[in-house]
Amino acid sequence: MNMKLSGLIVVFLLLCVERRSSGMSHPKPSCSYPPSQWCRSLEIAIACKVQKQCMEVNATRPNQSVPPVSVTLYYESLCPESRSFITQQLFPTWTMLQDIMTVTLVPYGNAKEIQSANSPFSCQHGEPECRGNMIEACIIHLTSHSAFQIINCMESSADVVSAARPCVQLYAPSVSWSSVNSCVTGHTGNQLMHAHAAMTRALSPPHTHVPWVTFNGEFSEENEVKAMSSLFSLVCQLYKGVKPPVCTGATVRLNRGFC
Known part of the structure; x- marks a missing residue:
């Protein structure tokens, strides 16, 4: 599980706490996959309702033409x-x-x-x-x-x-x-x-x-x-390709919309 996915889990847990504290009832999540697999495929991302977050994670991944x-x-x-x-x-x-x-x-x-x-x-x-x-x-x-x-x-x-x-x-x-x-x-x-x-x-x-x-x-x-x-x-x-941010210590800025 990478750093972005860890952050995603934290956000998910905070939302659960907020709903519980406000008295809102909500069904148990239907996702049966562990967090480390949420972005493995589009089908899993949809089932776990994290497709937007997985798209953001994938946008920062290194060039796949360079062998790992x-x-x-x-x-x-x-x-x-x-x-x-x-x-x-x-x-x-x-x-x-x-x-x-x-x-x-x-x-x-x-x-x-x-x-x-x-x-x-x-x-x-x-x-x-x-x-x-x-x-x-x-x-x-x-x-x-x-x-x-x-x-x-x-x-x-x-x-x-x-x-x-x-x-x-x-x-x-x-x-x-x-x-x-x-x-x-x-x-x-x-x-x-x-x-x-x-x-x-x-x-x-x-x-x-x-x-x-x-x-x-x-x-x-x-x-x-x-x-x-x-x-x-x-x-x-x-690694022969462009180093990912975690290697260089550089920060990654993602475009996020707010309402």
Whole structure:
């Protein structure tokens, strides 16, 4: 969710408070989408009655002909350093710069494929991490736009695995937990993890630790150091188009009408 959308939510809440305080009754909003998705499509904007505000937000977005910065994170669901990077660097940066960056999450890390009747994978932090990795792989597969919010919700929790179900219910209410569980316990989950294993093994240079971050498909120690200290600044630096106002600190003036 970007800064303008955050302001929109505040205005909406203030209007609700004013109506309640004045004794006016009003129906519950019909919008079933989380605020982060209000401007994803015209249909959602109309359903949530925010089409005018979304048009204003879209008017300030960067030139879409310039490719966004592609950030790919290779990580493990229970690795403390991976969790810190997701919750303190990657997700906050994406929240502010999602118009100029894309994020690909690859939950696998230092896991290994093994020949076993019980589980085809072994993980650095044991079976709970293997389950967490597969749950997050299935969430990415099933929830599309909401996946990053759900995974950040999980990684921010005291118990990553136990938080999965309520986080899915919060950010992707249309996705049933049974579909996630079927993916995890069925053939699809193993296929997804095998694909993540192949992606991780194909890294050049090979990864030596997690979190391991590539930018536009490439890894460099210089970018890794910058990403761990200020990913936001690095993404602004790497973007080849006109920097958005949030990168430059410039103020944005929108034409607004008043009655």
